[in-house]
Amino acid sequence: MTSPTAQAREQEADPRGTSGHPVRGINHMAFPTFDPVGTIHFYRDVLGLPIVQTMQVKAWGPEYQRDFVHFFFDIGNADCLAFFYYFGQKPYHDENLPPLLDLGKHVALHVDTLEDLDRLQKRIEAAGLKLDMRVMHETVESIYVRDPNNILIEIARPLRQLTAADAVDAEVTAQALLDVLASNGEPTLDALWNRKAELIASRVPA
C-alpha cells in the first residue's frame, strides 16, 4: 500500500494523475471537410503539419456512406488531426449555431514555448490569414484562427506547470457542479461557488 506521503509526492509529480489510467493522448480527432484543398494548404503548408497517413475508401456499410478519402495530419506526440472528404457530398454548414456554442467547440493544439507560438502566428499571418484573437489565459497563452472548415483552432503554450492544487481544485469544482445539478435549486455559478466553499471546508482536518 502506498503511503499518503508517497501518494502526495506522486500527485505533485503527476498532478493530472495520468499514471492512473491507460489513455495516452489523442489517437486522432476527425472532422468532415468540404474543402480538402484549403484544408491541406492550411495544415500542411501554413502550420507545417505533415500528412502522415491517408486512406482512399470505397463506400461500404450503411446506405448513406460515400466513397471517401481520410487524411491525417501529425500534431505531435504521434497524435493526429484527421479529416474525411466524401466524394459527391454537398457542403453542410449549421447556420443556426449560436456564437456561444460555436466558440465552445474548438481544437487546441499545444506548443512548448513563446517562440513556437510566435513562429506559428507569423506563418498564419504570412499566409494572409487573420488571427481571431491572442489571449493570455490563466495557465496558457493562446492564438485562435479559423481553419478552412470554420473549425476554431486554438494554439496554446503553457504559462506555468499545473500543480497538485490545480488537480484538487478540479476535483472539488467537478463535485460541486454535480452537487448543484443534483439539488433542487437553480444551477448557477453562485450556487457552485457556495457549494465549493462547503466542500473545501469539509476537507479541513478537524
Place this chain on the structure above:
Amino acid sequence: MTTLYFLDAAEFTDVSAVAAAQPGAQMERLLGYVKVTSDGPLVVDRRATGVRHAVWYSALAAVGHGRVVQYDKDALKVEPAP
C-alpha cells in the same frame, strides 16, 4: 463570516492579496487555496490587482457565507449572506 477562496496559484496572487489587504480581512493558506475572511463585505478593485480580464473573471474559486453582488470589470464585491 464572509469567506472567499482563490486558487493558490501565481496568476491569482495579486487578486487574493488585494482582497486580503482590506481592513478587517484575514488571510490564510489552506489546502491549495488562499482563504480570505471578513466579518463584513469583501471588495476587490480589479484595477488595483493589475490582472488581465481572462484571469480576473476566473479568479474567484469559492464563496462561503456570502453573496456575490458585483463581479464586473470594476470590482468583485461579496456581502455576508443574510
